[in-house]
């Protein structure tokens with residue numbers, strides 16, 4: 078089935094996000110979710126939807142730059158062209174534009190959505206290598222707050238059914254040992270603890286020391302302890318610590334992944350379409366990591382339900398994601414009062430239900446769209 082693209086539209090949207098318990102990491106505070114929503118329409122009138130989940134500190138993109146890139150730079154190259162597969166359109170985008178992964182991903186996700194909708198199929202049915210999981214457990218981020226506030230948030234999320242807590246760590250002046258100890262004392266052995274330093278430890282020694290101090294509180298994963306452009310340093314930390322390493326900032330692209338595999342720098346790959354510059358790339362990277370003996374978990378830039386739908390599809394459909402062992406960053410329900418999609422993605426028992434229906438199973442709530 079071919080797609081001839083008739084139009085690509087992007088609009089910027091503010092999604093009100095909770096300020097109480099806002100995610101604060103070593104990179105800063107997630108104050109606002111100002112993203113771009115993308116609608117792709119083909120010559121037959123079929124539509125697909127995507128979200129550019131932009132944060133300048135993360136990928137160098139804002140909603141405005143993404144919108145401009147999409148409408149003024151990429152759309153003129155894609156509109157009127159015919160593709161047999163979203164991968165062809167993504168190759169054209171990658172050939173024309175370096176980086177800007179979240180902008181490209183919004184179009185690529187919309188194309189997957191459109192292709193599946195035209196077939197009356199779910200994207201999951203096009204990619205699954207196992208019986209898709211109907212429910213995915215969520216891992217929820219707790220910002221770098223003092224111990225008392227850290228415990229309050231941990232209690233709130235645990236009461237919502239969340240078993241895997243991801244503590245942001247590495248902010249100077251805050252005692253991570255006291256924070257994790259306080260939560261273990263308050264909640265006992267049940268919650269699974271993971272930490273995410275967002276690259277805060279400047280050397281392998283500093284990272285190893287920080288992890289060793291937290292070992293008494295039973296860590297299941299250590300996420301990106303070292304700076305994003307230092308894959309060799311991450312590999313050294315992995316050799317020197319007993320806790321599995323989850324690579325996040327150090328692997329955005331398929332090329333980064335090859336380097337990380339060569340250096341055996343990680344155990345678990347954090348993956349999601351925006352970071353990878355396309356659903357197509359996420360799919361290939363998940364398969365590549367699995368072939369190298371690694372596994373995957375979904376990471377996040379605090380997507381709304383629109384962005385999450387494609388992430389859930391990957392986690393649900395692919396055996397590279399052992400979701401029973403490693404929960405995924407699918408936490409929109411705990412940070413947004415209102416869903417960005419119709420239907421909303423349902424939160425249940427500390428996780429999310431995989432949307433059913435054609436495409437990724439959701440459409441933007443604010444538009445005149447029908448699922």
Ligand SMILES: [Mg+2]
Pocket residue numbers: 273275300301325326376
């Ligand atoms: Mg991370």
